[in-house]
Amino acid sequence: MAKSSKTVKFKTELTKSDSGSGWHFLIVDGDIAKKLAFTDKFRRVLCSINRGEPFQCALLPWGDKFYIIVNKTKRDAVGIEAGDTVNVLLTRDESEYGLPMPEEFREVLNQDPEGDRLFHELTKGKQRSMLYFIGQIKNIDKRIHAGLVLVEHLKENGKVIDSLLVEEWKRPMF
Numbered sequence: 001m002a003k004s005s006k007t008v009k010f011k012t013e014l015t016k017s018d019s020g021s022g023w024h025f026l027i028v029d030g031d032i033a034k035k036l037a038f039t040d041k042f043r044r045v046l047c048s049i050n051r052g053e054p055f056q057c058a059l060l061p062w063g064d065k066f067y068i069i070v071n072k073t074k075r076d077a078v079g080i081e082a083g084d085t086v087n088v089l090l091t092r093d094e095s096e097y098g099l100p101m102p103e104e105f106r107e108v109l110n111q112d113p114e115g116d117r118l119f120h121e122l123t124k125g126k127q128r129s130m131l132y133f134i135g136q137i138k139n140i141d142k143r144i145h146a147g148l149v150l151v152e153h154l155k156e157n158g159k160v161i162d163s164l165l166v167e168e169w170k171r172p173m174f
Contacts, residue, residue, distance in 0.1 A: 016082035108147035115151030
């Protein structure tokens with residue numbers, strides 16, 4: 001049996017999907033993934049390519065292998081393209097959410113126990129989606145606004161209704 005670890009290093013090729021979608025990904029052999037000793041179905045990792053800045057992502061299942069999606073920004077940052085062999089360092093992500101919690105949203109949740117409860121009742125994937133969206137907003141006031149709108153939406157609906165929330169996020173801040 002493979003030795004378990006919280007970190008693995010390996011080489012793989014950056015592959016481009018032949019479906020015409022433009023997706024680029026790294027293939028991770030199942031034996032390599034086993035070394036990370038995941039205890040449940042969620043396989044969140046920190047991935048560093050060619051010693052570049054680590055990013056949080058998931059090992060997505062594909063038969064007896066896994067793959068990691070590598071977007072253009074990440075490819076450009078380390079200067080790689082489809083067909084390149086790359087050095088990969090994976091570390092099991094043991095963070096609470098699998099993405100950073102924007103401090104402004106943390107404060108919104110701190111000030112609203114019901115909103116905090118409702119946010120934490122969402123699935124881990126939905127929590128990550130909301131954190132990703134809020135975290136992409138550059139302006140602090142707009143991040144606070146998005147957090148407040150999300151909490152209000154959860155209180156009114158008990159869950160995230162994507163199409164409705166998108167419209168609510170468009171409303172003016174003041």
